[in-house]
Amino acid sequence: MTTQRILVASRNAKKLAELRRVLDAAGIVGLDVVGLDAVPEYPEEPETGATFEENALIKARSGAAATGLVCLADDSGLAVDALNGMPGVLSARWSGGHGDDAANNELLLNQISDVPDERRGAAFVSACALVGPNGDETVVRGEWRGVMLRAPRGDNGFGYDPLFVPDDAVASGRASAELSASEKDALSHRGKALAQLVPALRSLAGQ
Template identity: 60%
Template sequence: MTKVLLATRNAKKLIELQRILDGALGAQRIQLVGLGDVAEYQEVPESGLTFGENALLKAREGVKWTGLPTIADDSGLAVDALSGMPGVFSARWSGRHGDDRANLELVLAQIGDVPDQHRGAAFVCAAALVLPGGKEHLVEGRQAGRLLRAPRGEGGFGYDPIFLAEGQDRTNAELTPEEKDAISHRGKALRALAKVIAKTLSVGDGGGWANR
């Protein structure tokens, strides 16, 4: 197996990406490790104004400090009635980074008086792969839908319990992991990135990476 760093401390995200890569790459297996599995380094602030900028920032730092090919993603919720916010601030919308419940409740409160027909939203994910030689790849996936008025479901994380994707009668939090992977923003982005990984993974040199 080829070891790749996923620049996150989110265990659920690590499991999710490993599952997606296993399904997409088949025999070309990737062993993902998270930030908790490598020597600790000072993580760069997510100072970008776009999901892509933040994903690249994190991936570059991972390569710099570990020497491993690094995948990083930045994702969030873009709410129509909030002019695309919380966007890159999705994980810290309530002021406390990673407080999923507080973030969700704040968004619901902010659009509490918005009619159902205007509660459109989209999940957006930018995923970056940076190789030790400096080559960079960036892809993006989107999942369109609308926001409910109350959470439903126990699965997923973040804003999943209030997000109903187009064509679905269950929230992301009510879907099985496999169902969610098939339609989610992260699933779309990471399957696109998996294709890039398959092309850049050199078969002839023991699983090394071609810098292309």
């Protein structure tokens, strides 16, 4: 049986592991999930989109064009109701630098420190784009509603996970960073988006 490589346009090992778990759970075999570290470096297009979907497509198109592989990219972030949906597409660089989770979390907590508990609603949003070198494109979106804490909790996950308590009953008041990987896969915004890609991934694997 031939194995088809699929590029995930990320260097985040947790995102690669998440997709592999989704494939395993769906019983999909024959796809070799690799990240950007496994392919020759190429110039990555700047993420200039105004929406998560636009940025996911920019990344996936860039990866597919540069490598000739089917490319999966996600753009995700946190939309806080009291901040009119911000940080949104700026989530990873909310404090100025890119990917400084501690600084991003601290800034966000300061910005909503005066917001009462009943107005601390928020949603994690993930848009996933699957683009083939032949130009085929699939874009899906997943959302995960919850509320913002006043201090971080938990050591699992990344980004704003320690500040977010999902509405899902199964989370039982735990922060996203207090959930196990399997619990988070079943509930999260990215898990919901990736689940919508299962038919396309299954087709890609020839199943």
